Amino acid sequence: MNKPTLLPYKITGQQFINGNWSMGRSERRLDDRNPYNNEQLLDMQLGSVLDLDEAYQGSKQAQQQWAKVAPAERVALVNALASVMESRSDEIIDWLIRESGSTRGKATFECFHTISMVRESATLPYQVEGKVLTSYKPEKQSFVFREPLGVIGVISPWNFPLYLSMRSVVPAVALGNTVVLKPASDTAITGGLLIAHLFEEAGFPPGVVNVIVGAGSEIGDAFVEHSVPSLISFTGSTDIGRSVGRIAVGGKYIKRVALELGGNAPLVVLDDADIEAAAHAAVVGRFLHQGQVCMSVNRVIVDQKIYNDFAALVVERVQKLSVGDPNLAETVIGPVVSQSQLTGLLNKITRANRDGLECLHSGAASGLVLPPHVYGRVAPHHELAYDETFGPIMPLVISQNEEHALELSNSSEFGLSSAVFTRDMDRGLRFASGIVAGITHINDITIDDQPNAPFGGEKNSGLGRFNGSYAIDEFTRAHWVTWQQAGHNYPF
Structure with a gap:
């Protein structure tokens, strides 16, 4: 069935506040460019603190009415959003390729994975459950209600921009909150x-x-x-996440936080x-989206008995990866997102070579496209294995x-995420239970995020869980309410 012909959205570089498009009031401008060919995509005036306050105040006012909207109506609107996304999937995919440097395969996956998440979120209003508690006082009834938090502030990253924005925005809205x-x-x-x-066209x-x-600054x-805002949902680096947590919890107005950080x-x-x-999974898990994924395989830990054979298989696969124009269907590795990102990766490579690491595969950067690099026999304490490397560099340990x-x-x-390969299920489950992480996959890549499964990390990878019914705990509050018929026999 052919999609209806739709005029593409006119992206003008205006802020979207309280249902209106308006120019930002900051003195700063944003020059948004295609990381592959440097084409200018957008030149816009950024938002100021005044714009931010207007957005929050409008969101607060809107939430009072939105919370009263019947669940069936919220469900219908969320499903309408998914339908709009389906009808505009080609347009969405094109933007992801042009703006984020996504390969066509990654952009297609991100678009339709987001649509699946939106459809799953449409079930949330009917999953909210309260409780009737046993009361310790005679003739008194005790209830617990789940209620929306109010206004949610969402700060999203650049690597999976559509999905990682919508993953917080859509469940929050479905549950009766409003969002900035x-x-x-x-x-x-x-x-x-x-x-x-998309939200505007869906009729919210x-x-x-x-x-x-x-500008963050x-x-x-x-x-x-x-x-x-009652909750700040932040996805990004651990360093900035710490700052978000300090301000949200230690500031004048204490609020909840949901933090999805580094890995x-x-x-x-x-x-x-x-x-x-295992070699196939390691290559896919490391080099998907140029390694710019919080769940990327950041280090491959290989038993000494099979290391040589495994390393040879990895190099054989890496040599066949297509590198270059992200718009081509066969391209596996496109550009990293920015010059600053590339500079940081090149510095890591320079230090790795200076430190005498065994380089099994490499290549010179062209523009912002960095070919895959593989280093063998990397010491666990070396930065390539110990730090998060957000790029196409694979260390074998x-x-x-x-x-x-x-x-x-x-x-x-x-x-955050982890994986283990073994032919023995019992061994795999035992090993997985020993890993301190929010996610472990046995005989699969570390990158997976399913709409009904809890997503989140431990230690410095964050707080909270996203997806499915687990999002209800993040975006609603428990409210204890009691009722009794007659007066109480108070002691004075």
Whole structure:
């Protein structure tokens, strides 16, 4: 069935506040460019603290009415949003390729995975449950209600801009909250302005979703410390997440936080693993979206007995990866998102070479496209293995045995995703239970995020869980209410 012909959205670079499009009032401007060919996509005036306050106040006013909207109506609107996204999927995919440097395969996956999440979120209004408690006092009834928090502030990143914005925005709205969204400047369109158009076309009331594009240095702290939001949902680096947490919890207006932060995902290959499958998974898990994924395979821990064969299989696969134009269907590795990102990666490579690491595969950067790099026999304490490397660089680490592999897996400040390869299910489950992380996949890549499964990390990888019914705990509050017929026999 052919899609209806739709005029593409006109992205003008205006802020979306309380249902209106208006120019930002900051003195700063955003020059948003395609990371592959440097084409200018957007030149816009950024939002100021005044714009931010207007967005929050409008969102607060809108929430009072939105919370009263019947669940059936909220469900219908969320499903309408999914239908709009389906009808505009080609347009969405094109923007993801042009703005975020996504390959066509990654952009297509992100678009339709987001639609699946939106459809799942449409079930949330009917999953909210209260309780009738046993009362310790005679003739008194005791209830617990789940209620929306109010206004949610969402700060989203540039790597999966559409999905990681919508993952917080849609469940929050479905559950009766309103939202102010601040996307990353590198992906102001796909992480924010495009989303505003989608909600507008789906028919959501004014003020339910607001999008403000502003410099973090100008409005970042104000976004978190503002008196209106009840919860700040932040996805990004651990360093900035710490700052968000300090302001949200330690400021004048204490509020909840949901933090999805950095990762250093290990993919462990035990001595009984199918090394062909493990090597394939390691390459996909490391180089998907140029390694710019919080769940990316950041280090591969391989048992010494199978290391040589495994390393050879990895290099064989990496040599065949297509590198270059992200718009081509065959391209696996496109550009990193910015020059600053590339500079940081090149510095890591320079230090790795200076430190004498065994380079198994490399290539010179062209523009912002960095070919895949593989380093063998990397010491666990080296920065390539110990730090999160947000780029197409794979370190192979050797473990002495299963116990040592588990020790290496947990020797990180992060605990988001992980994976282990073994032919023995009992062994895999036992190993997984020993990993301190929010997610562990057995015989699969570290990158997976399903709409009904809890997503979140441990340690410095964050707080809270996203997706499905788990989002209800994040975006609603428990309210204890009691009732009794007659007066109480008080002691005085």
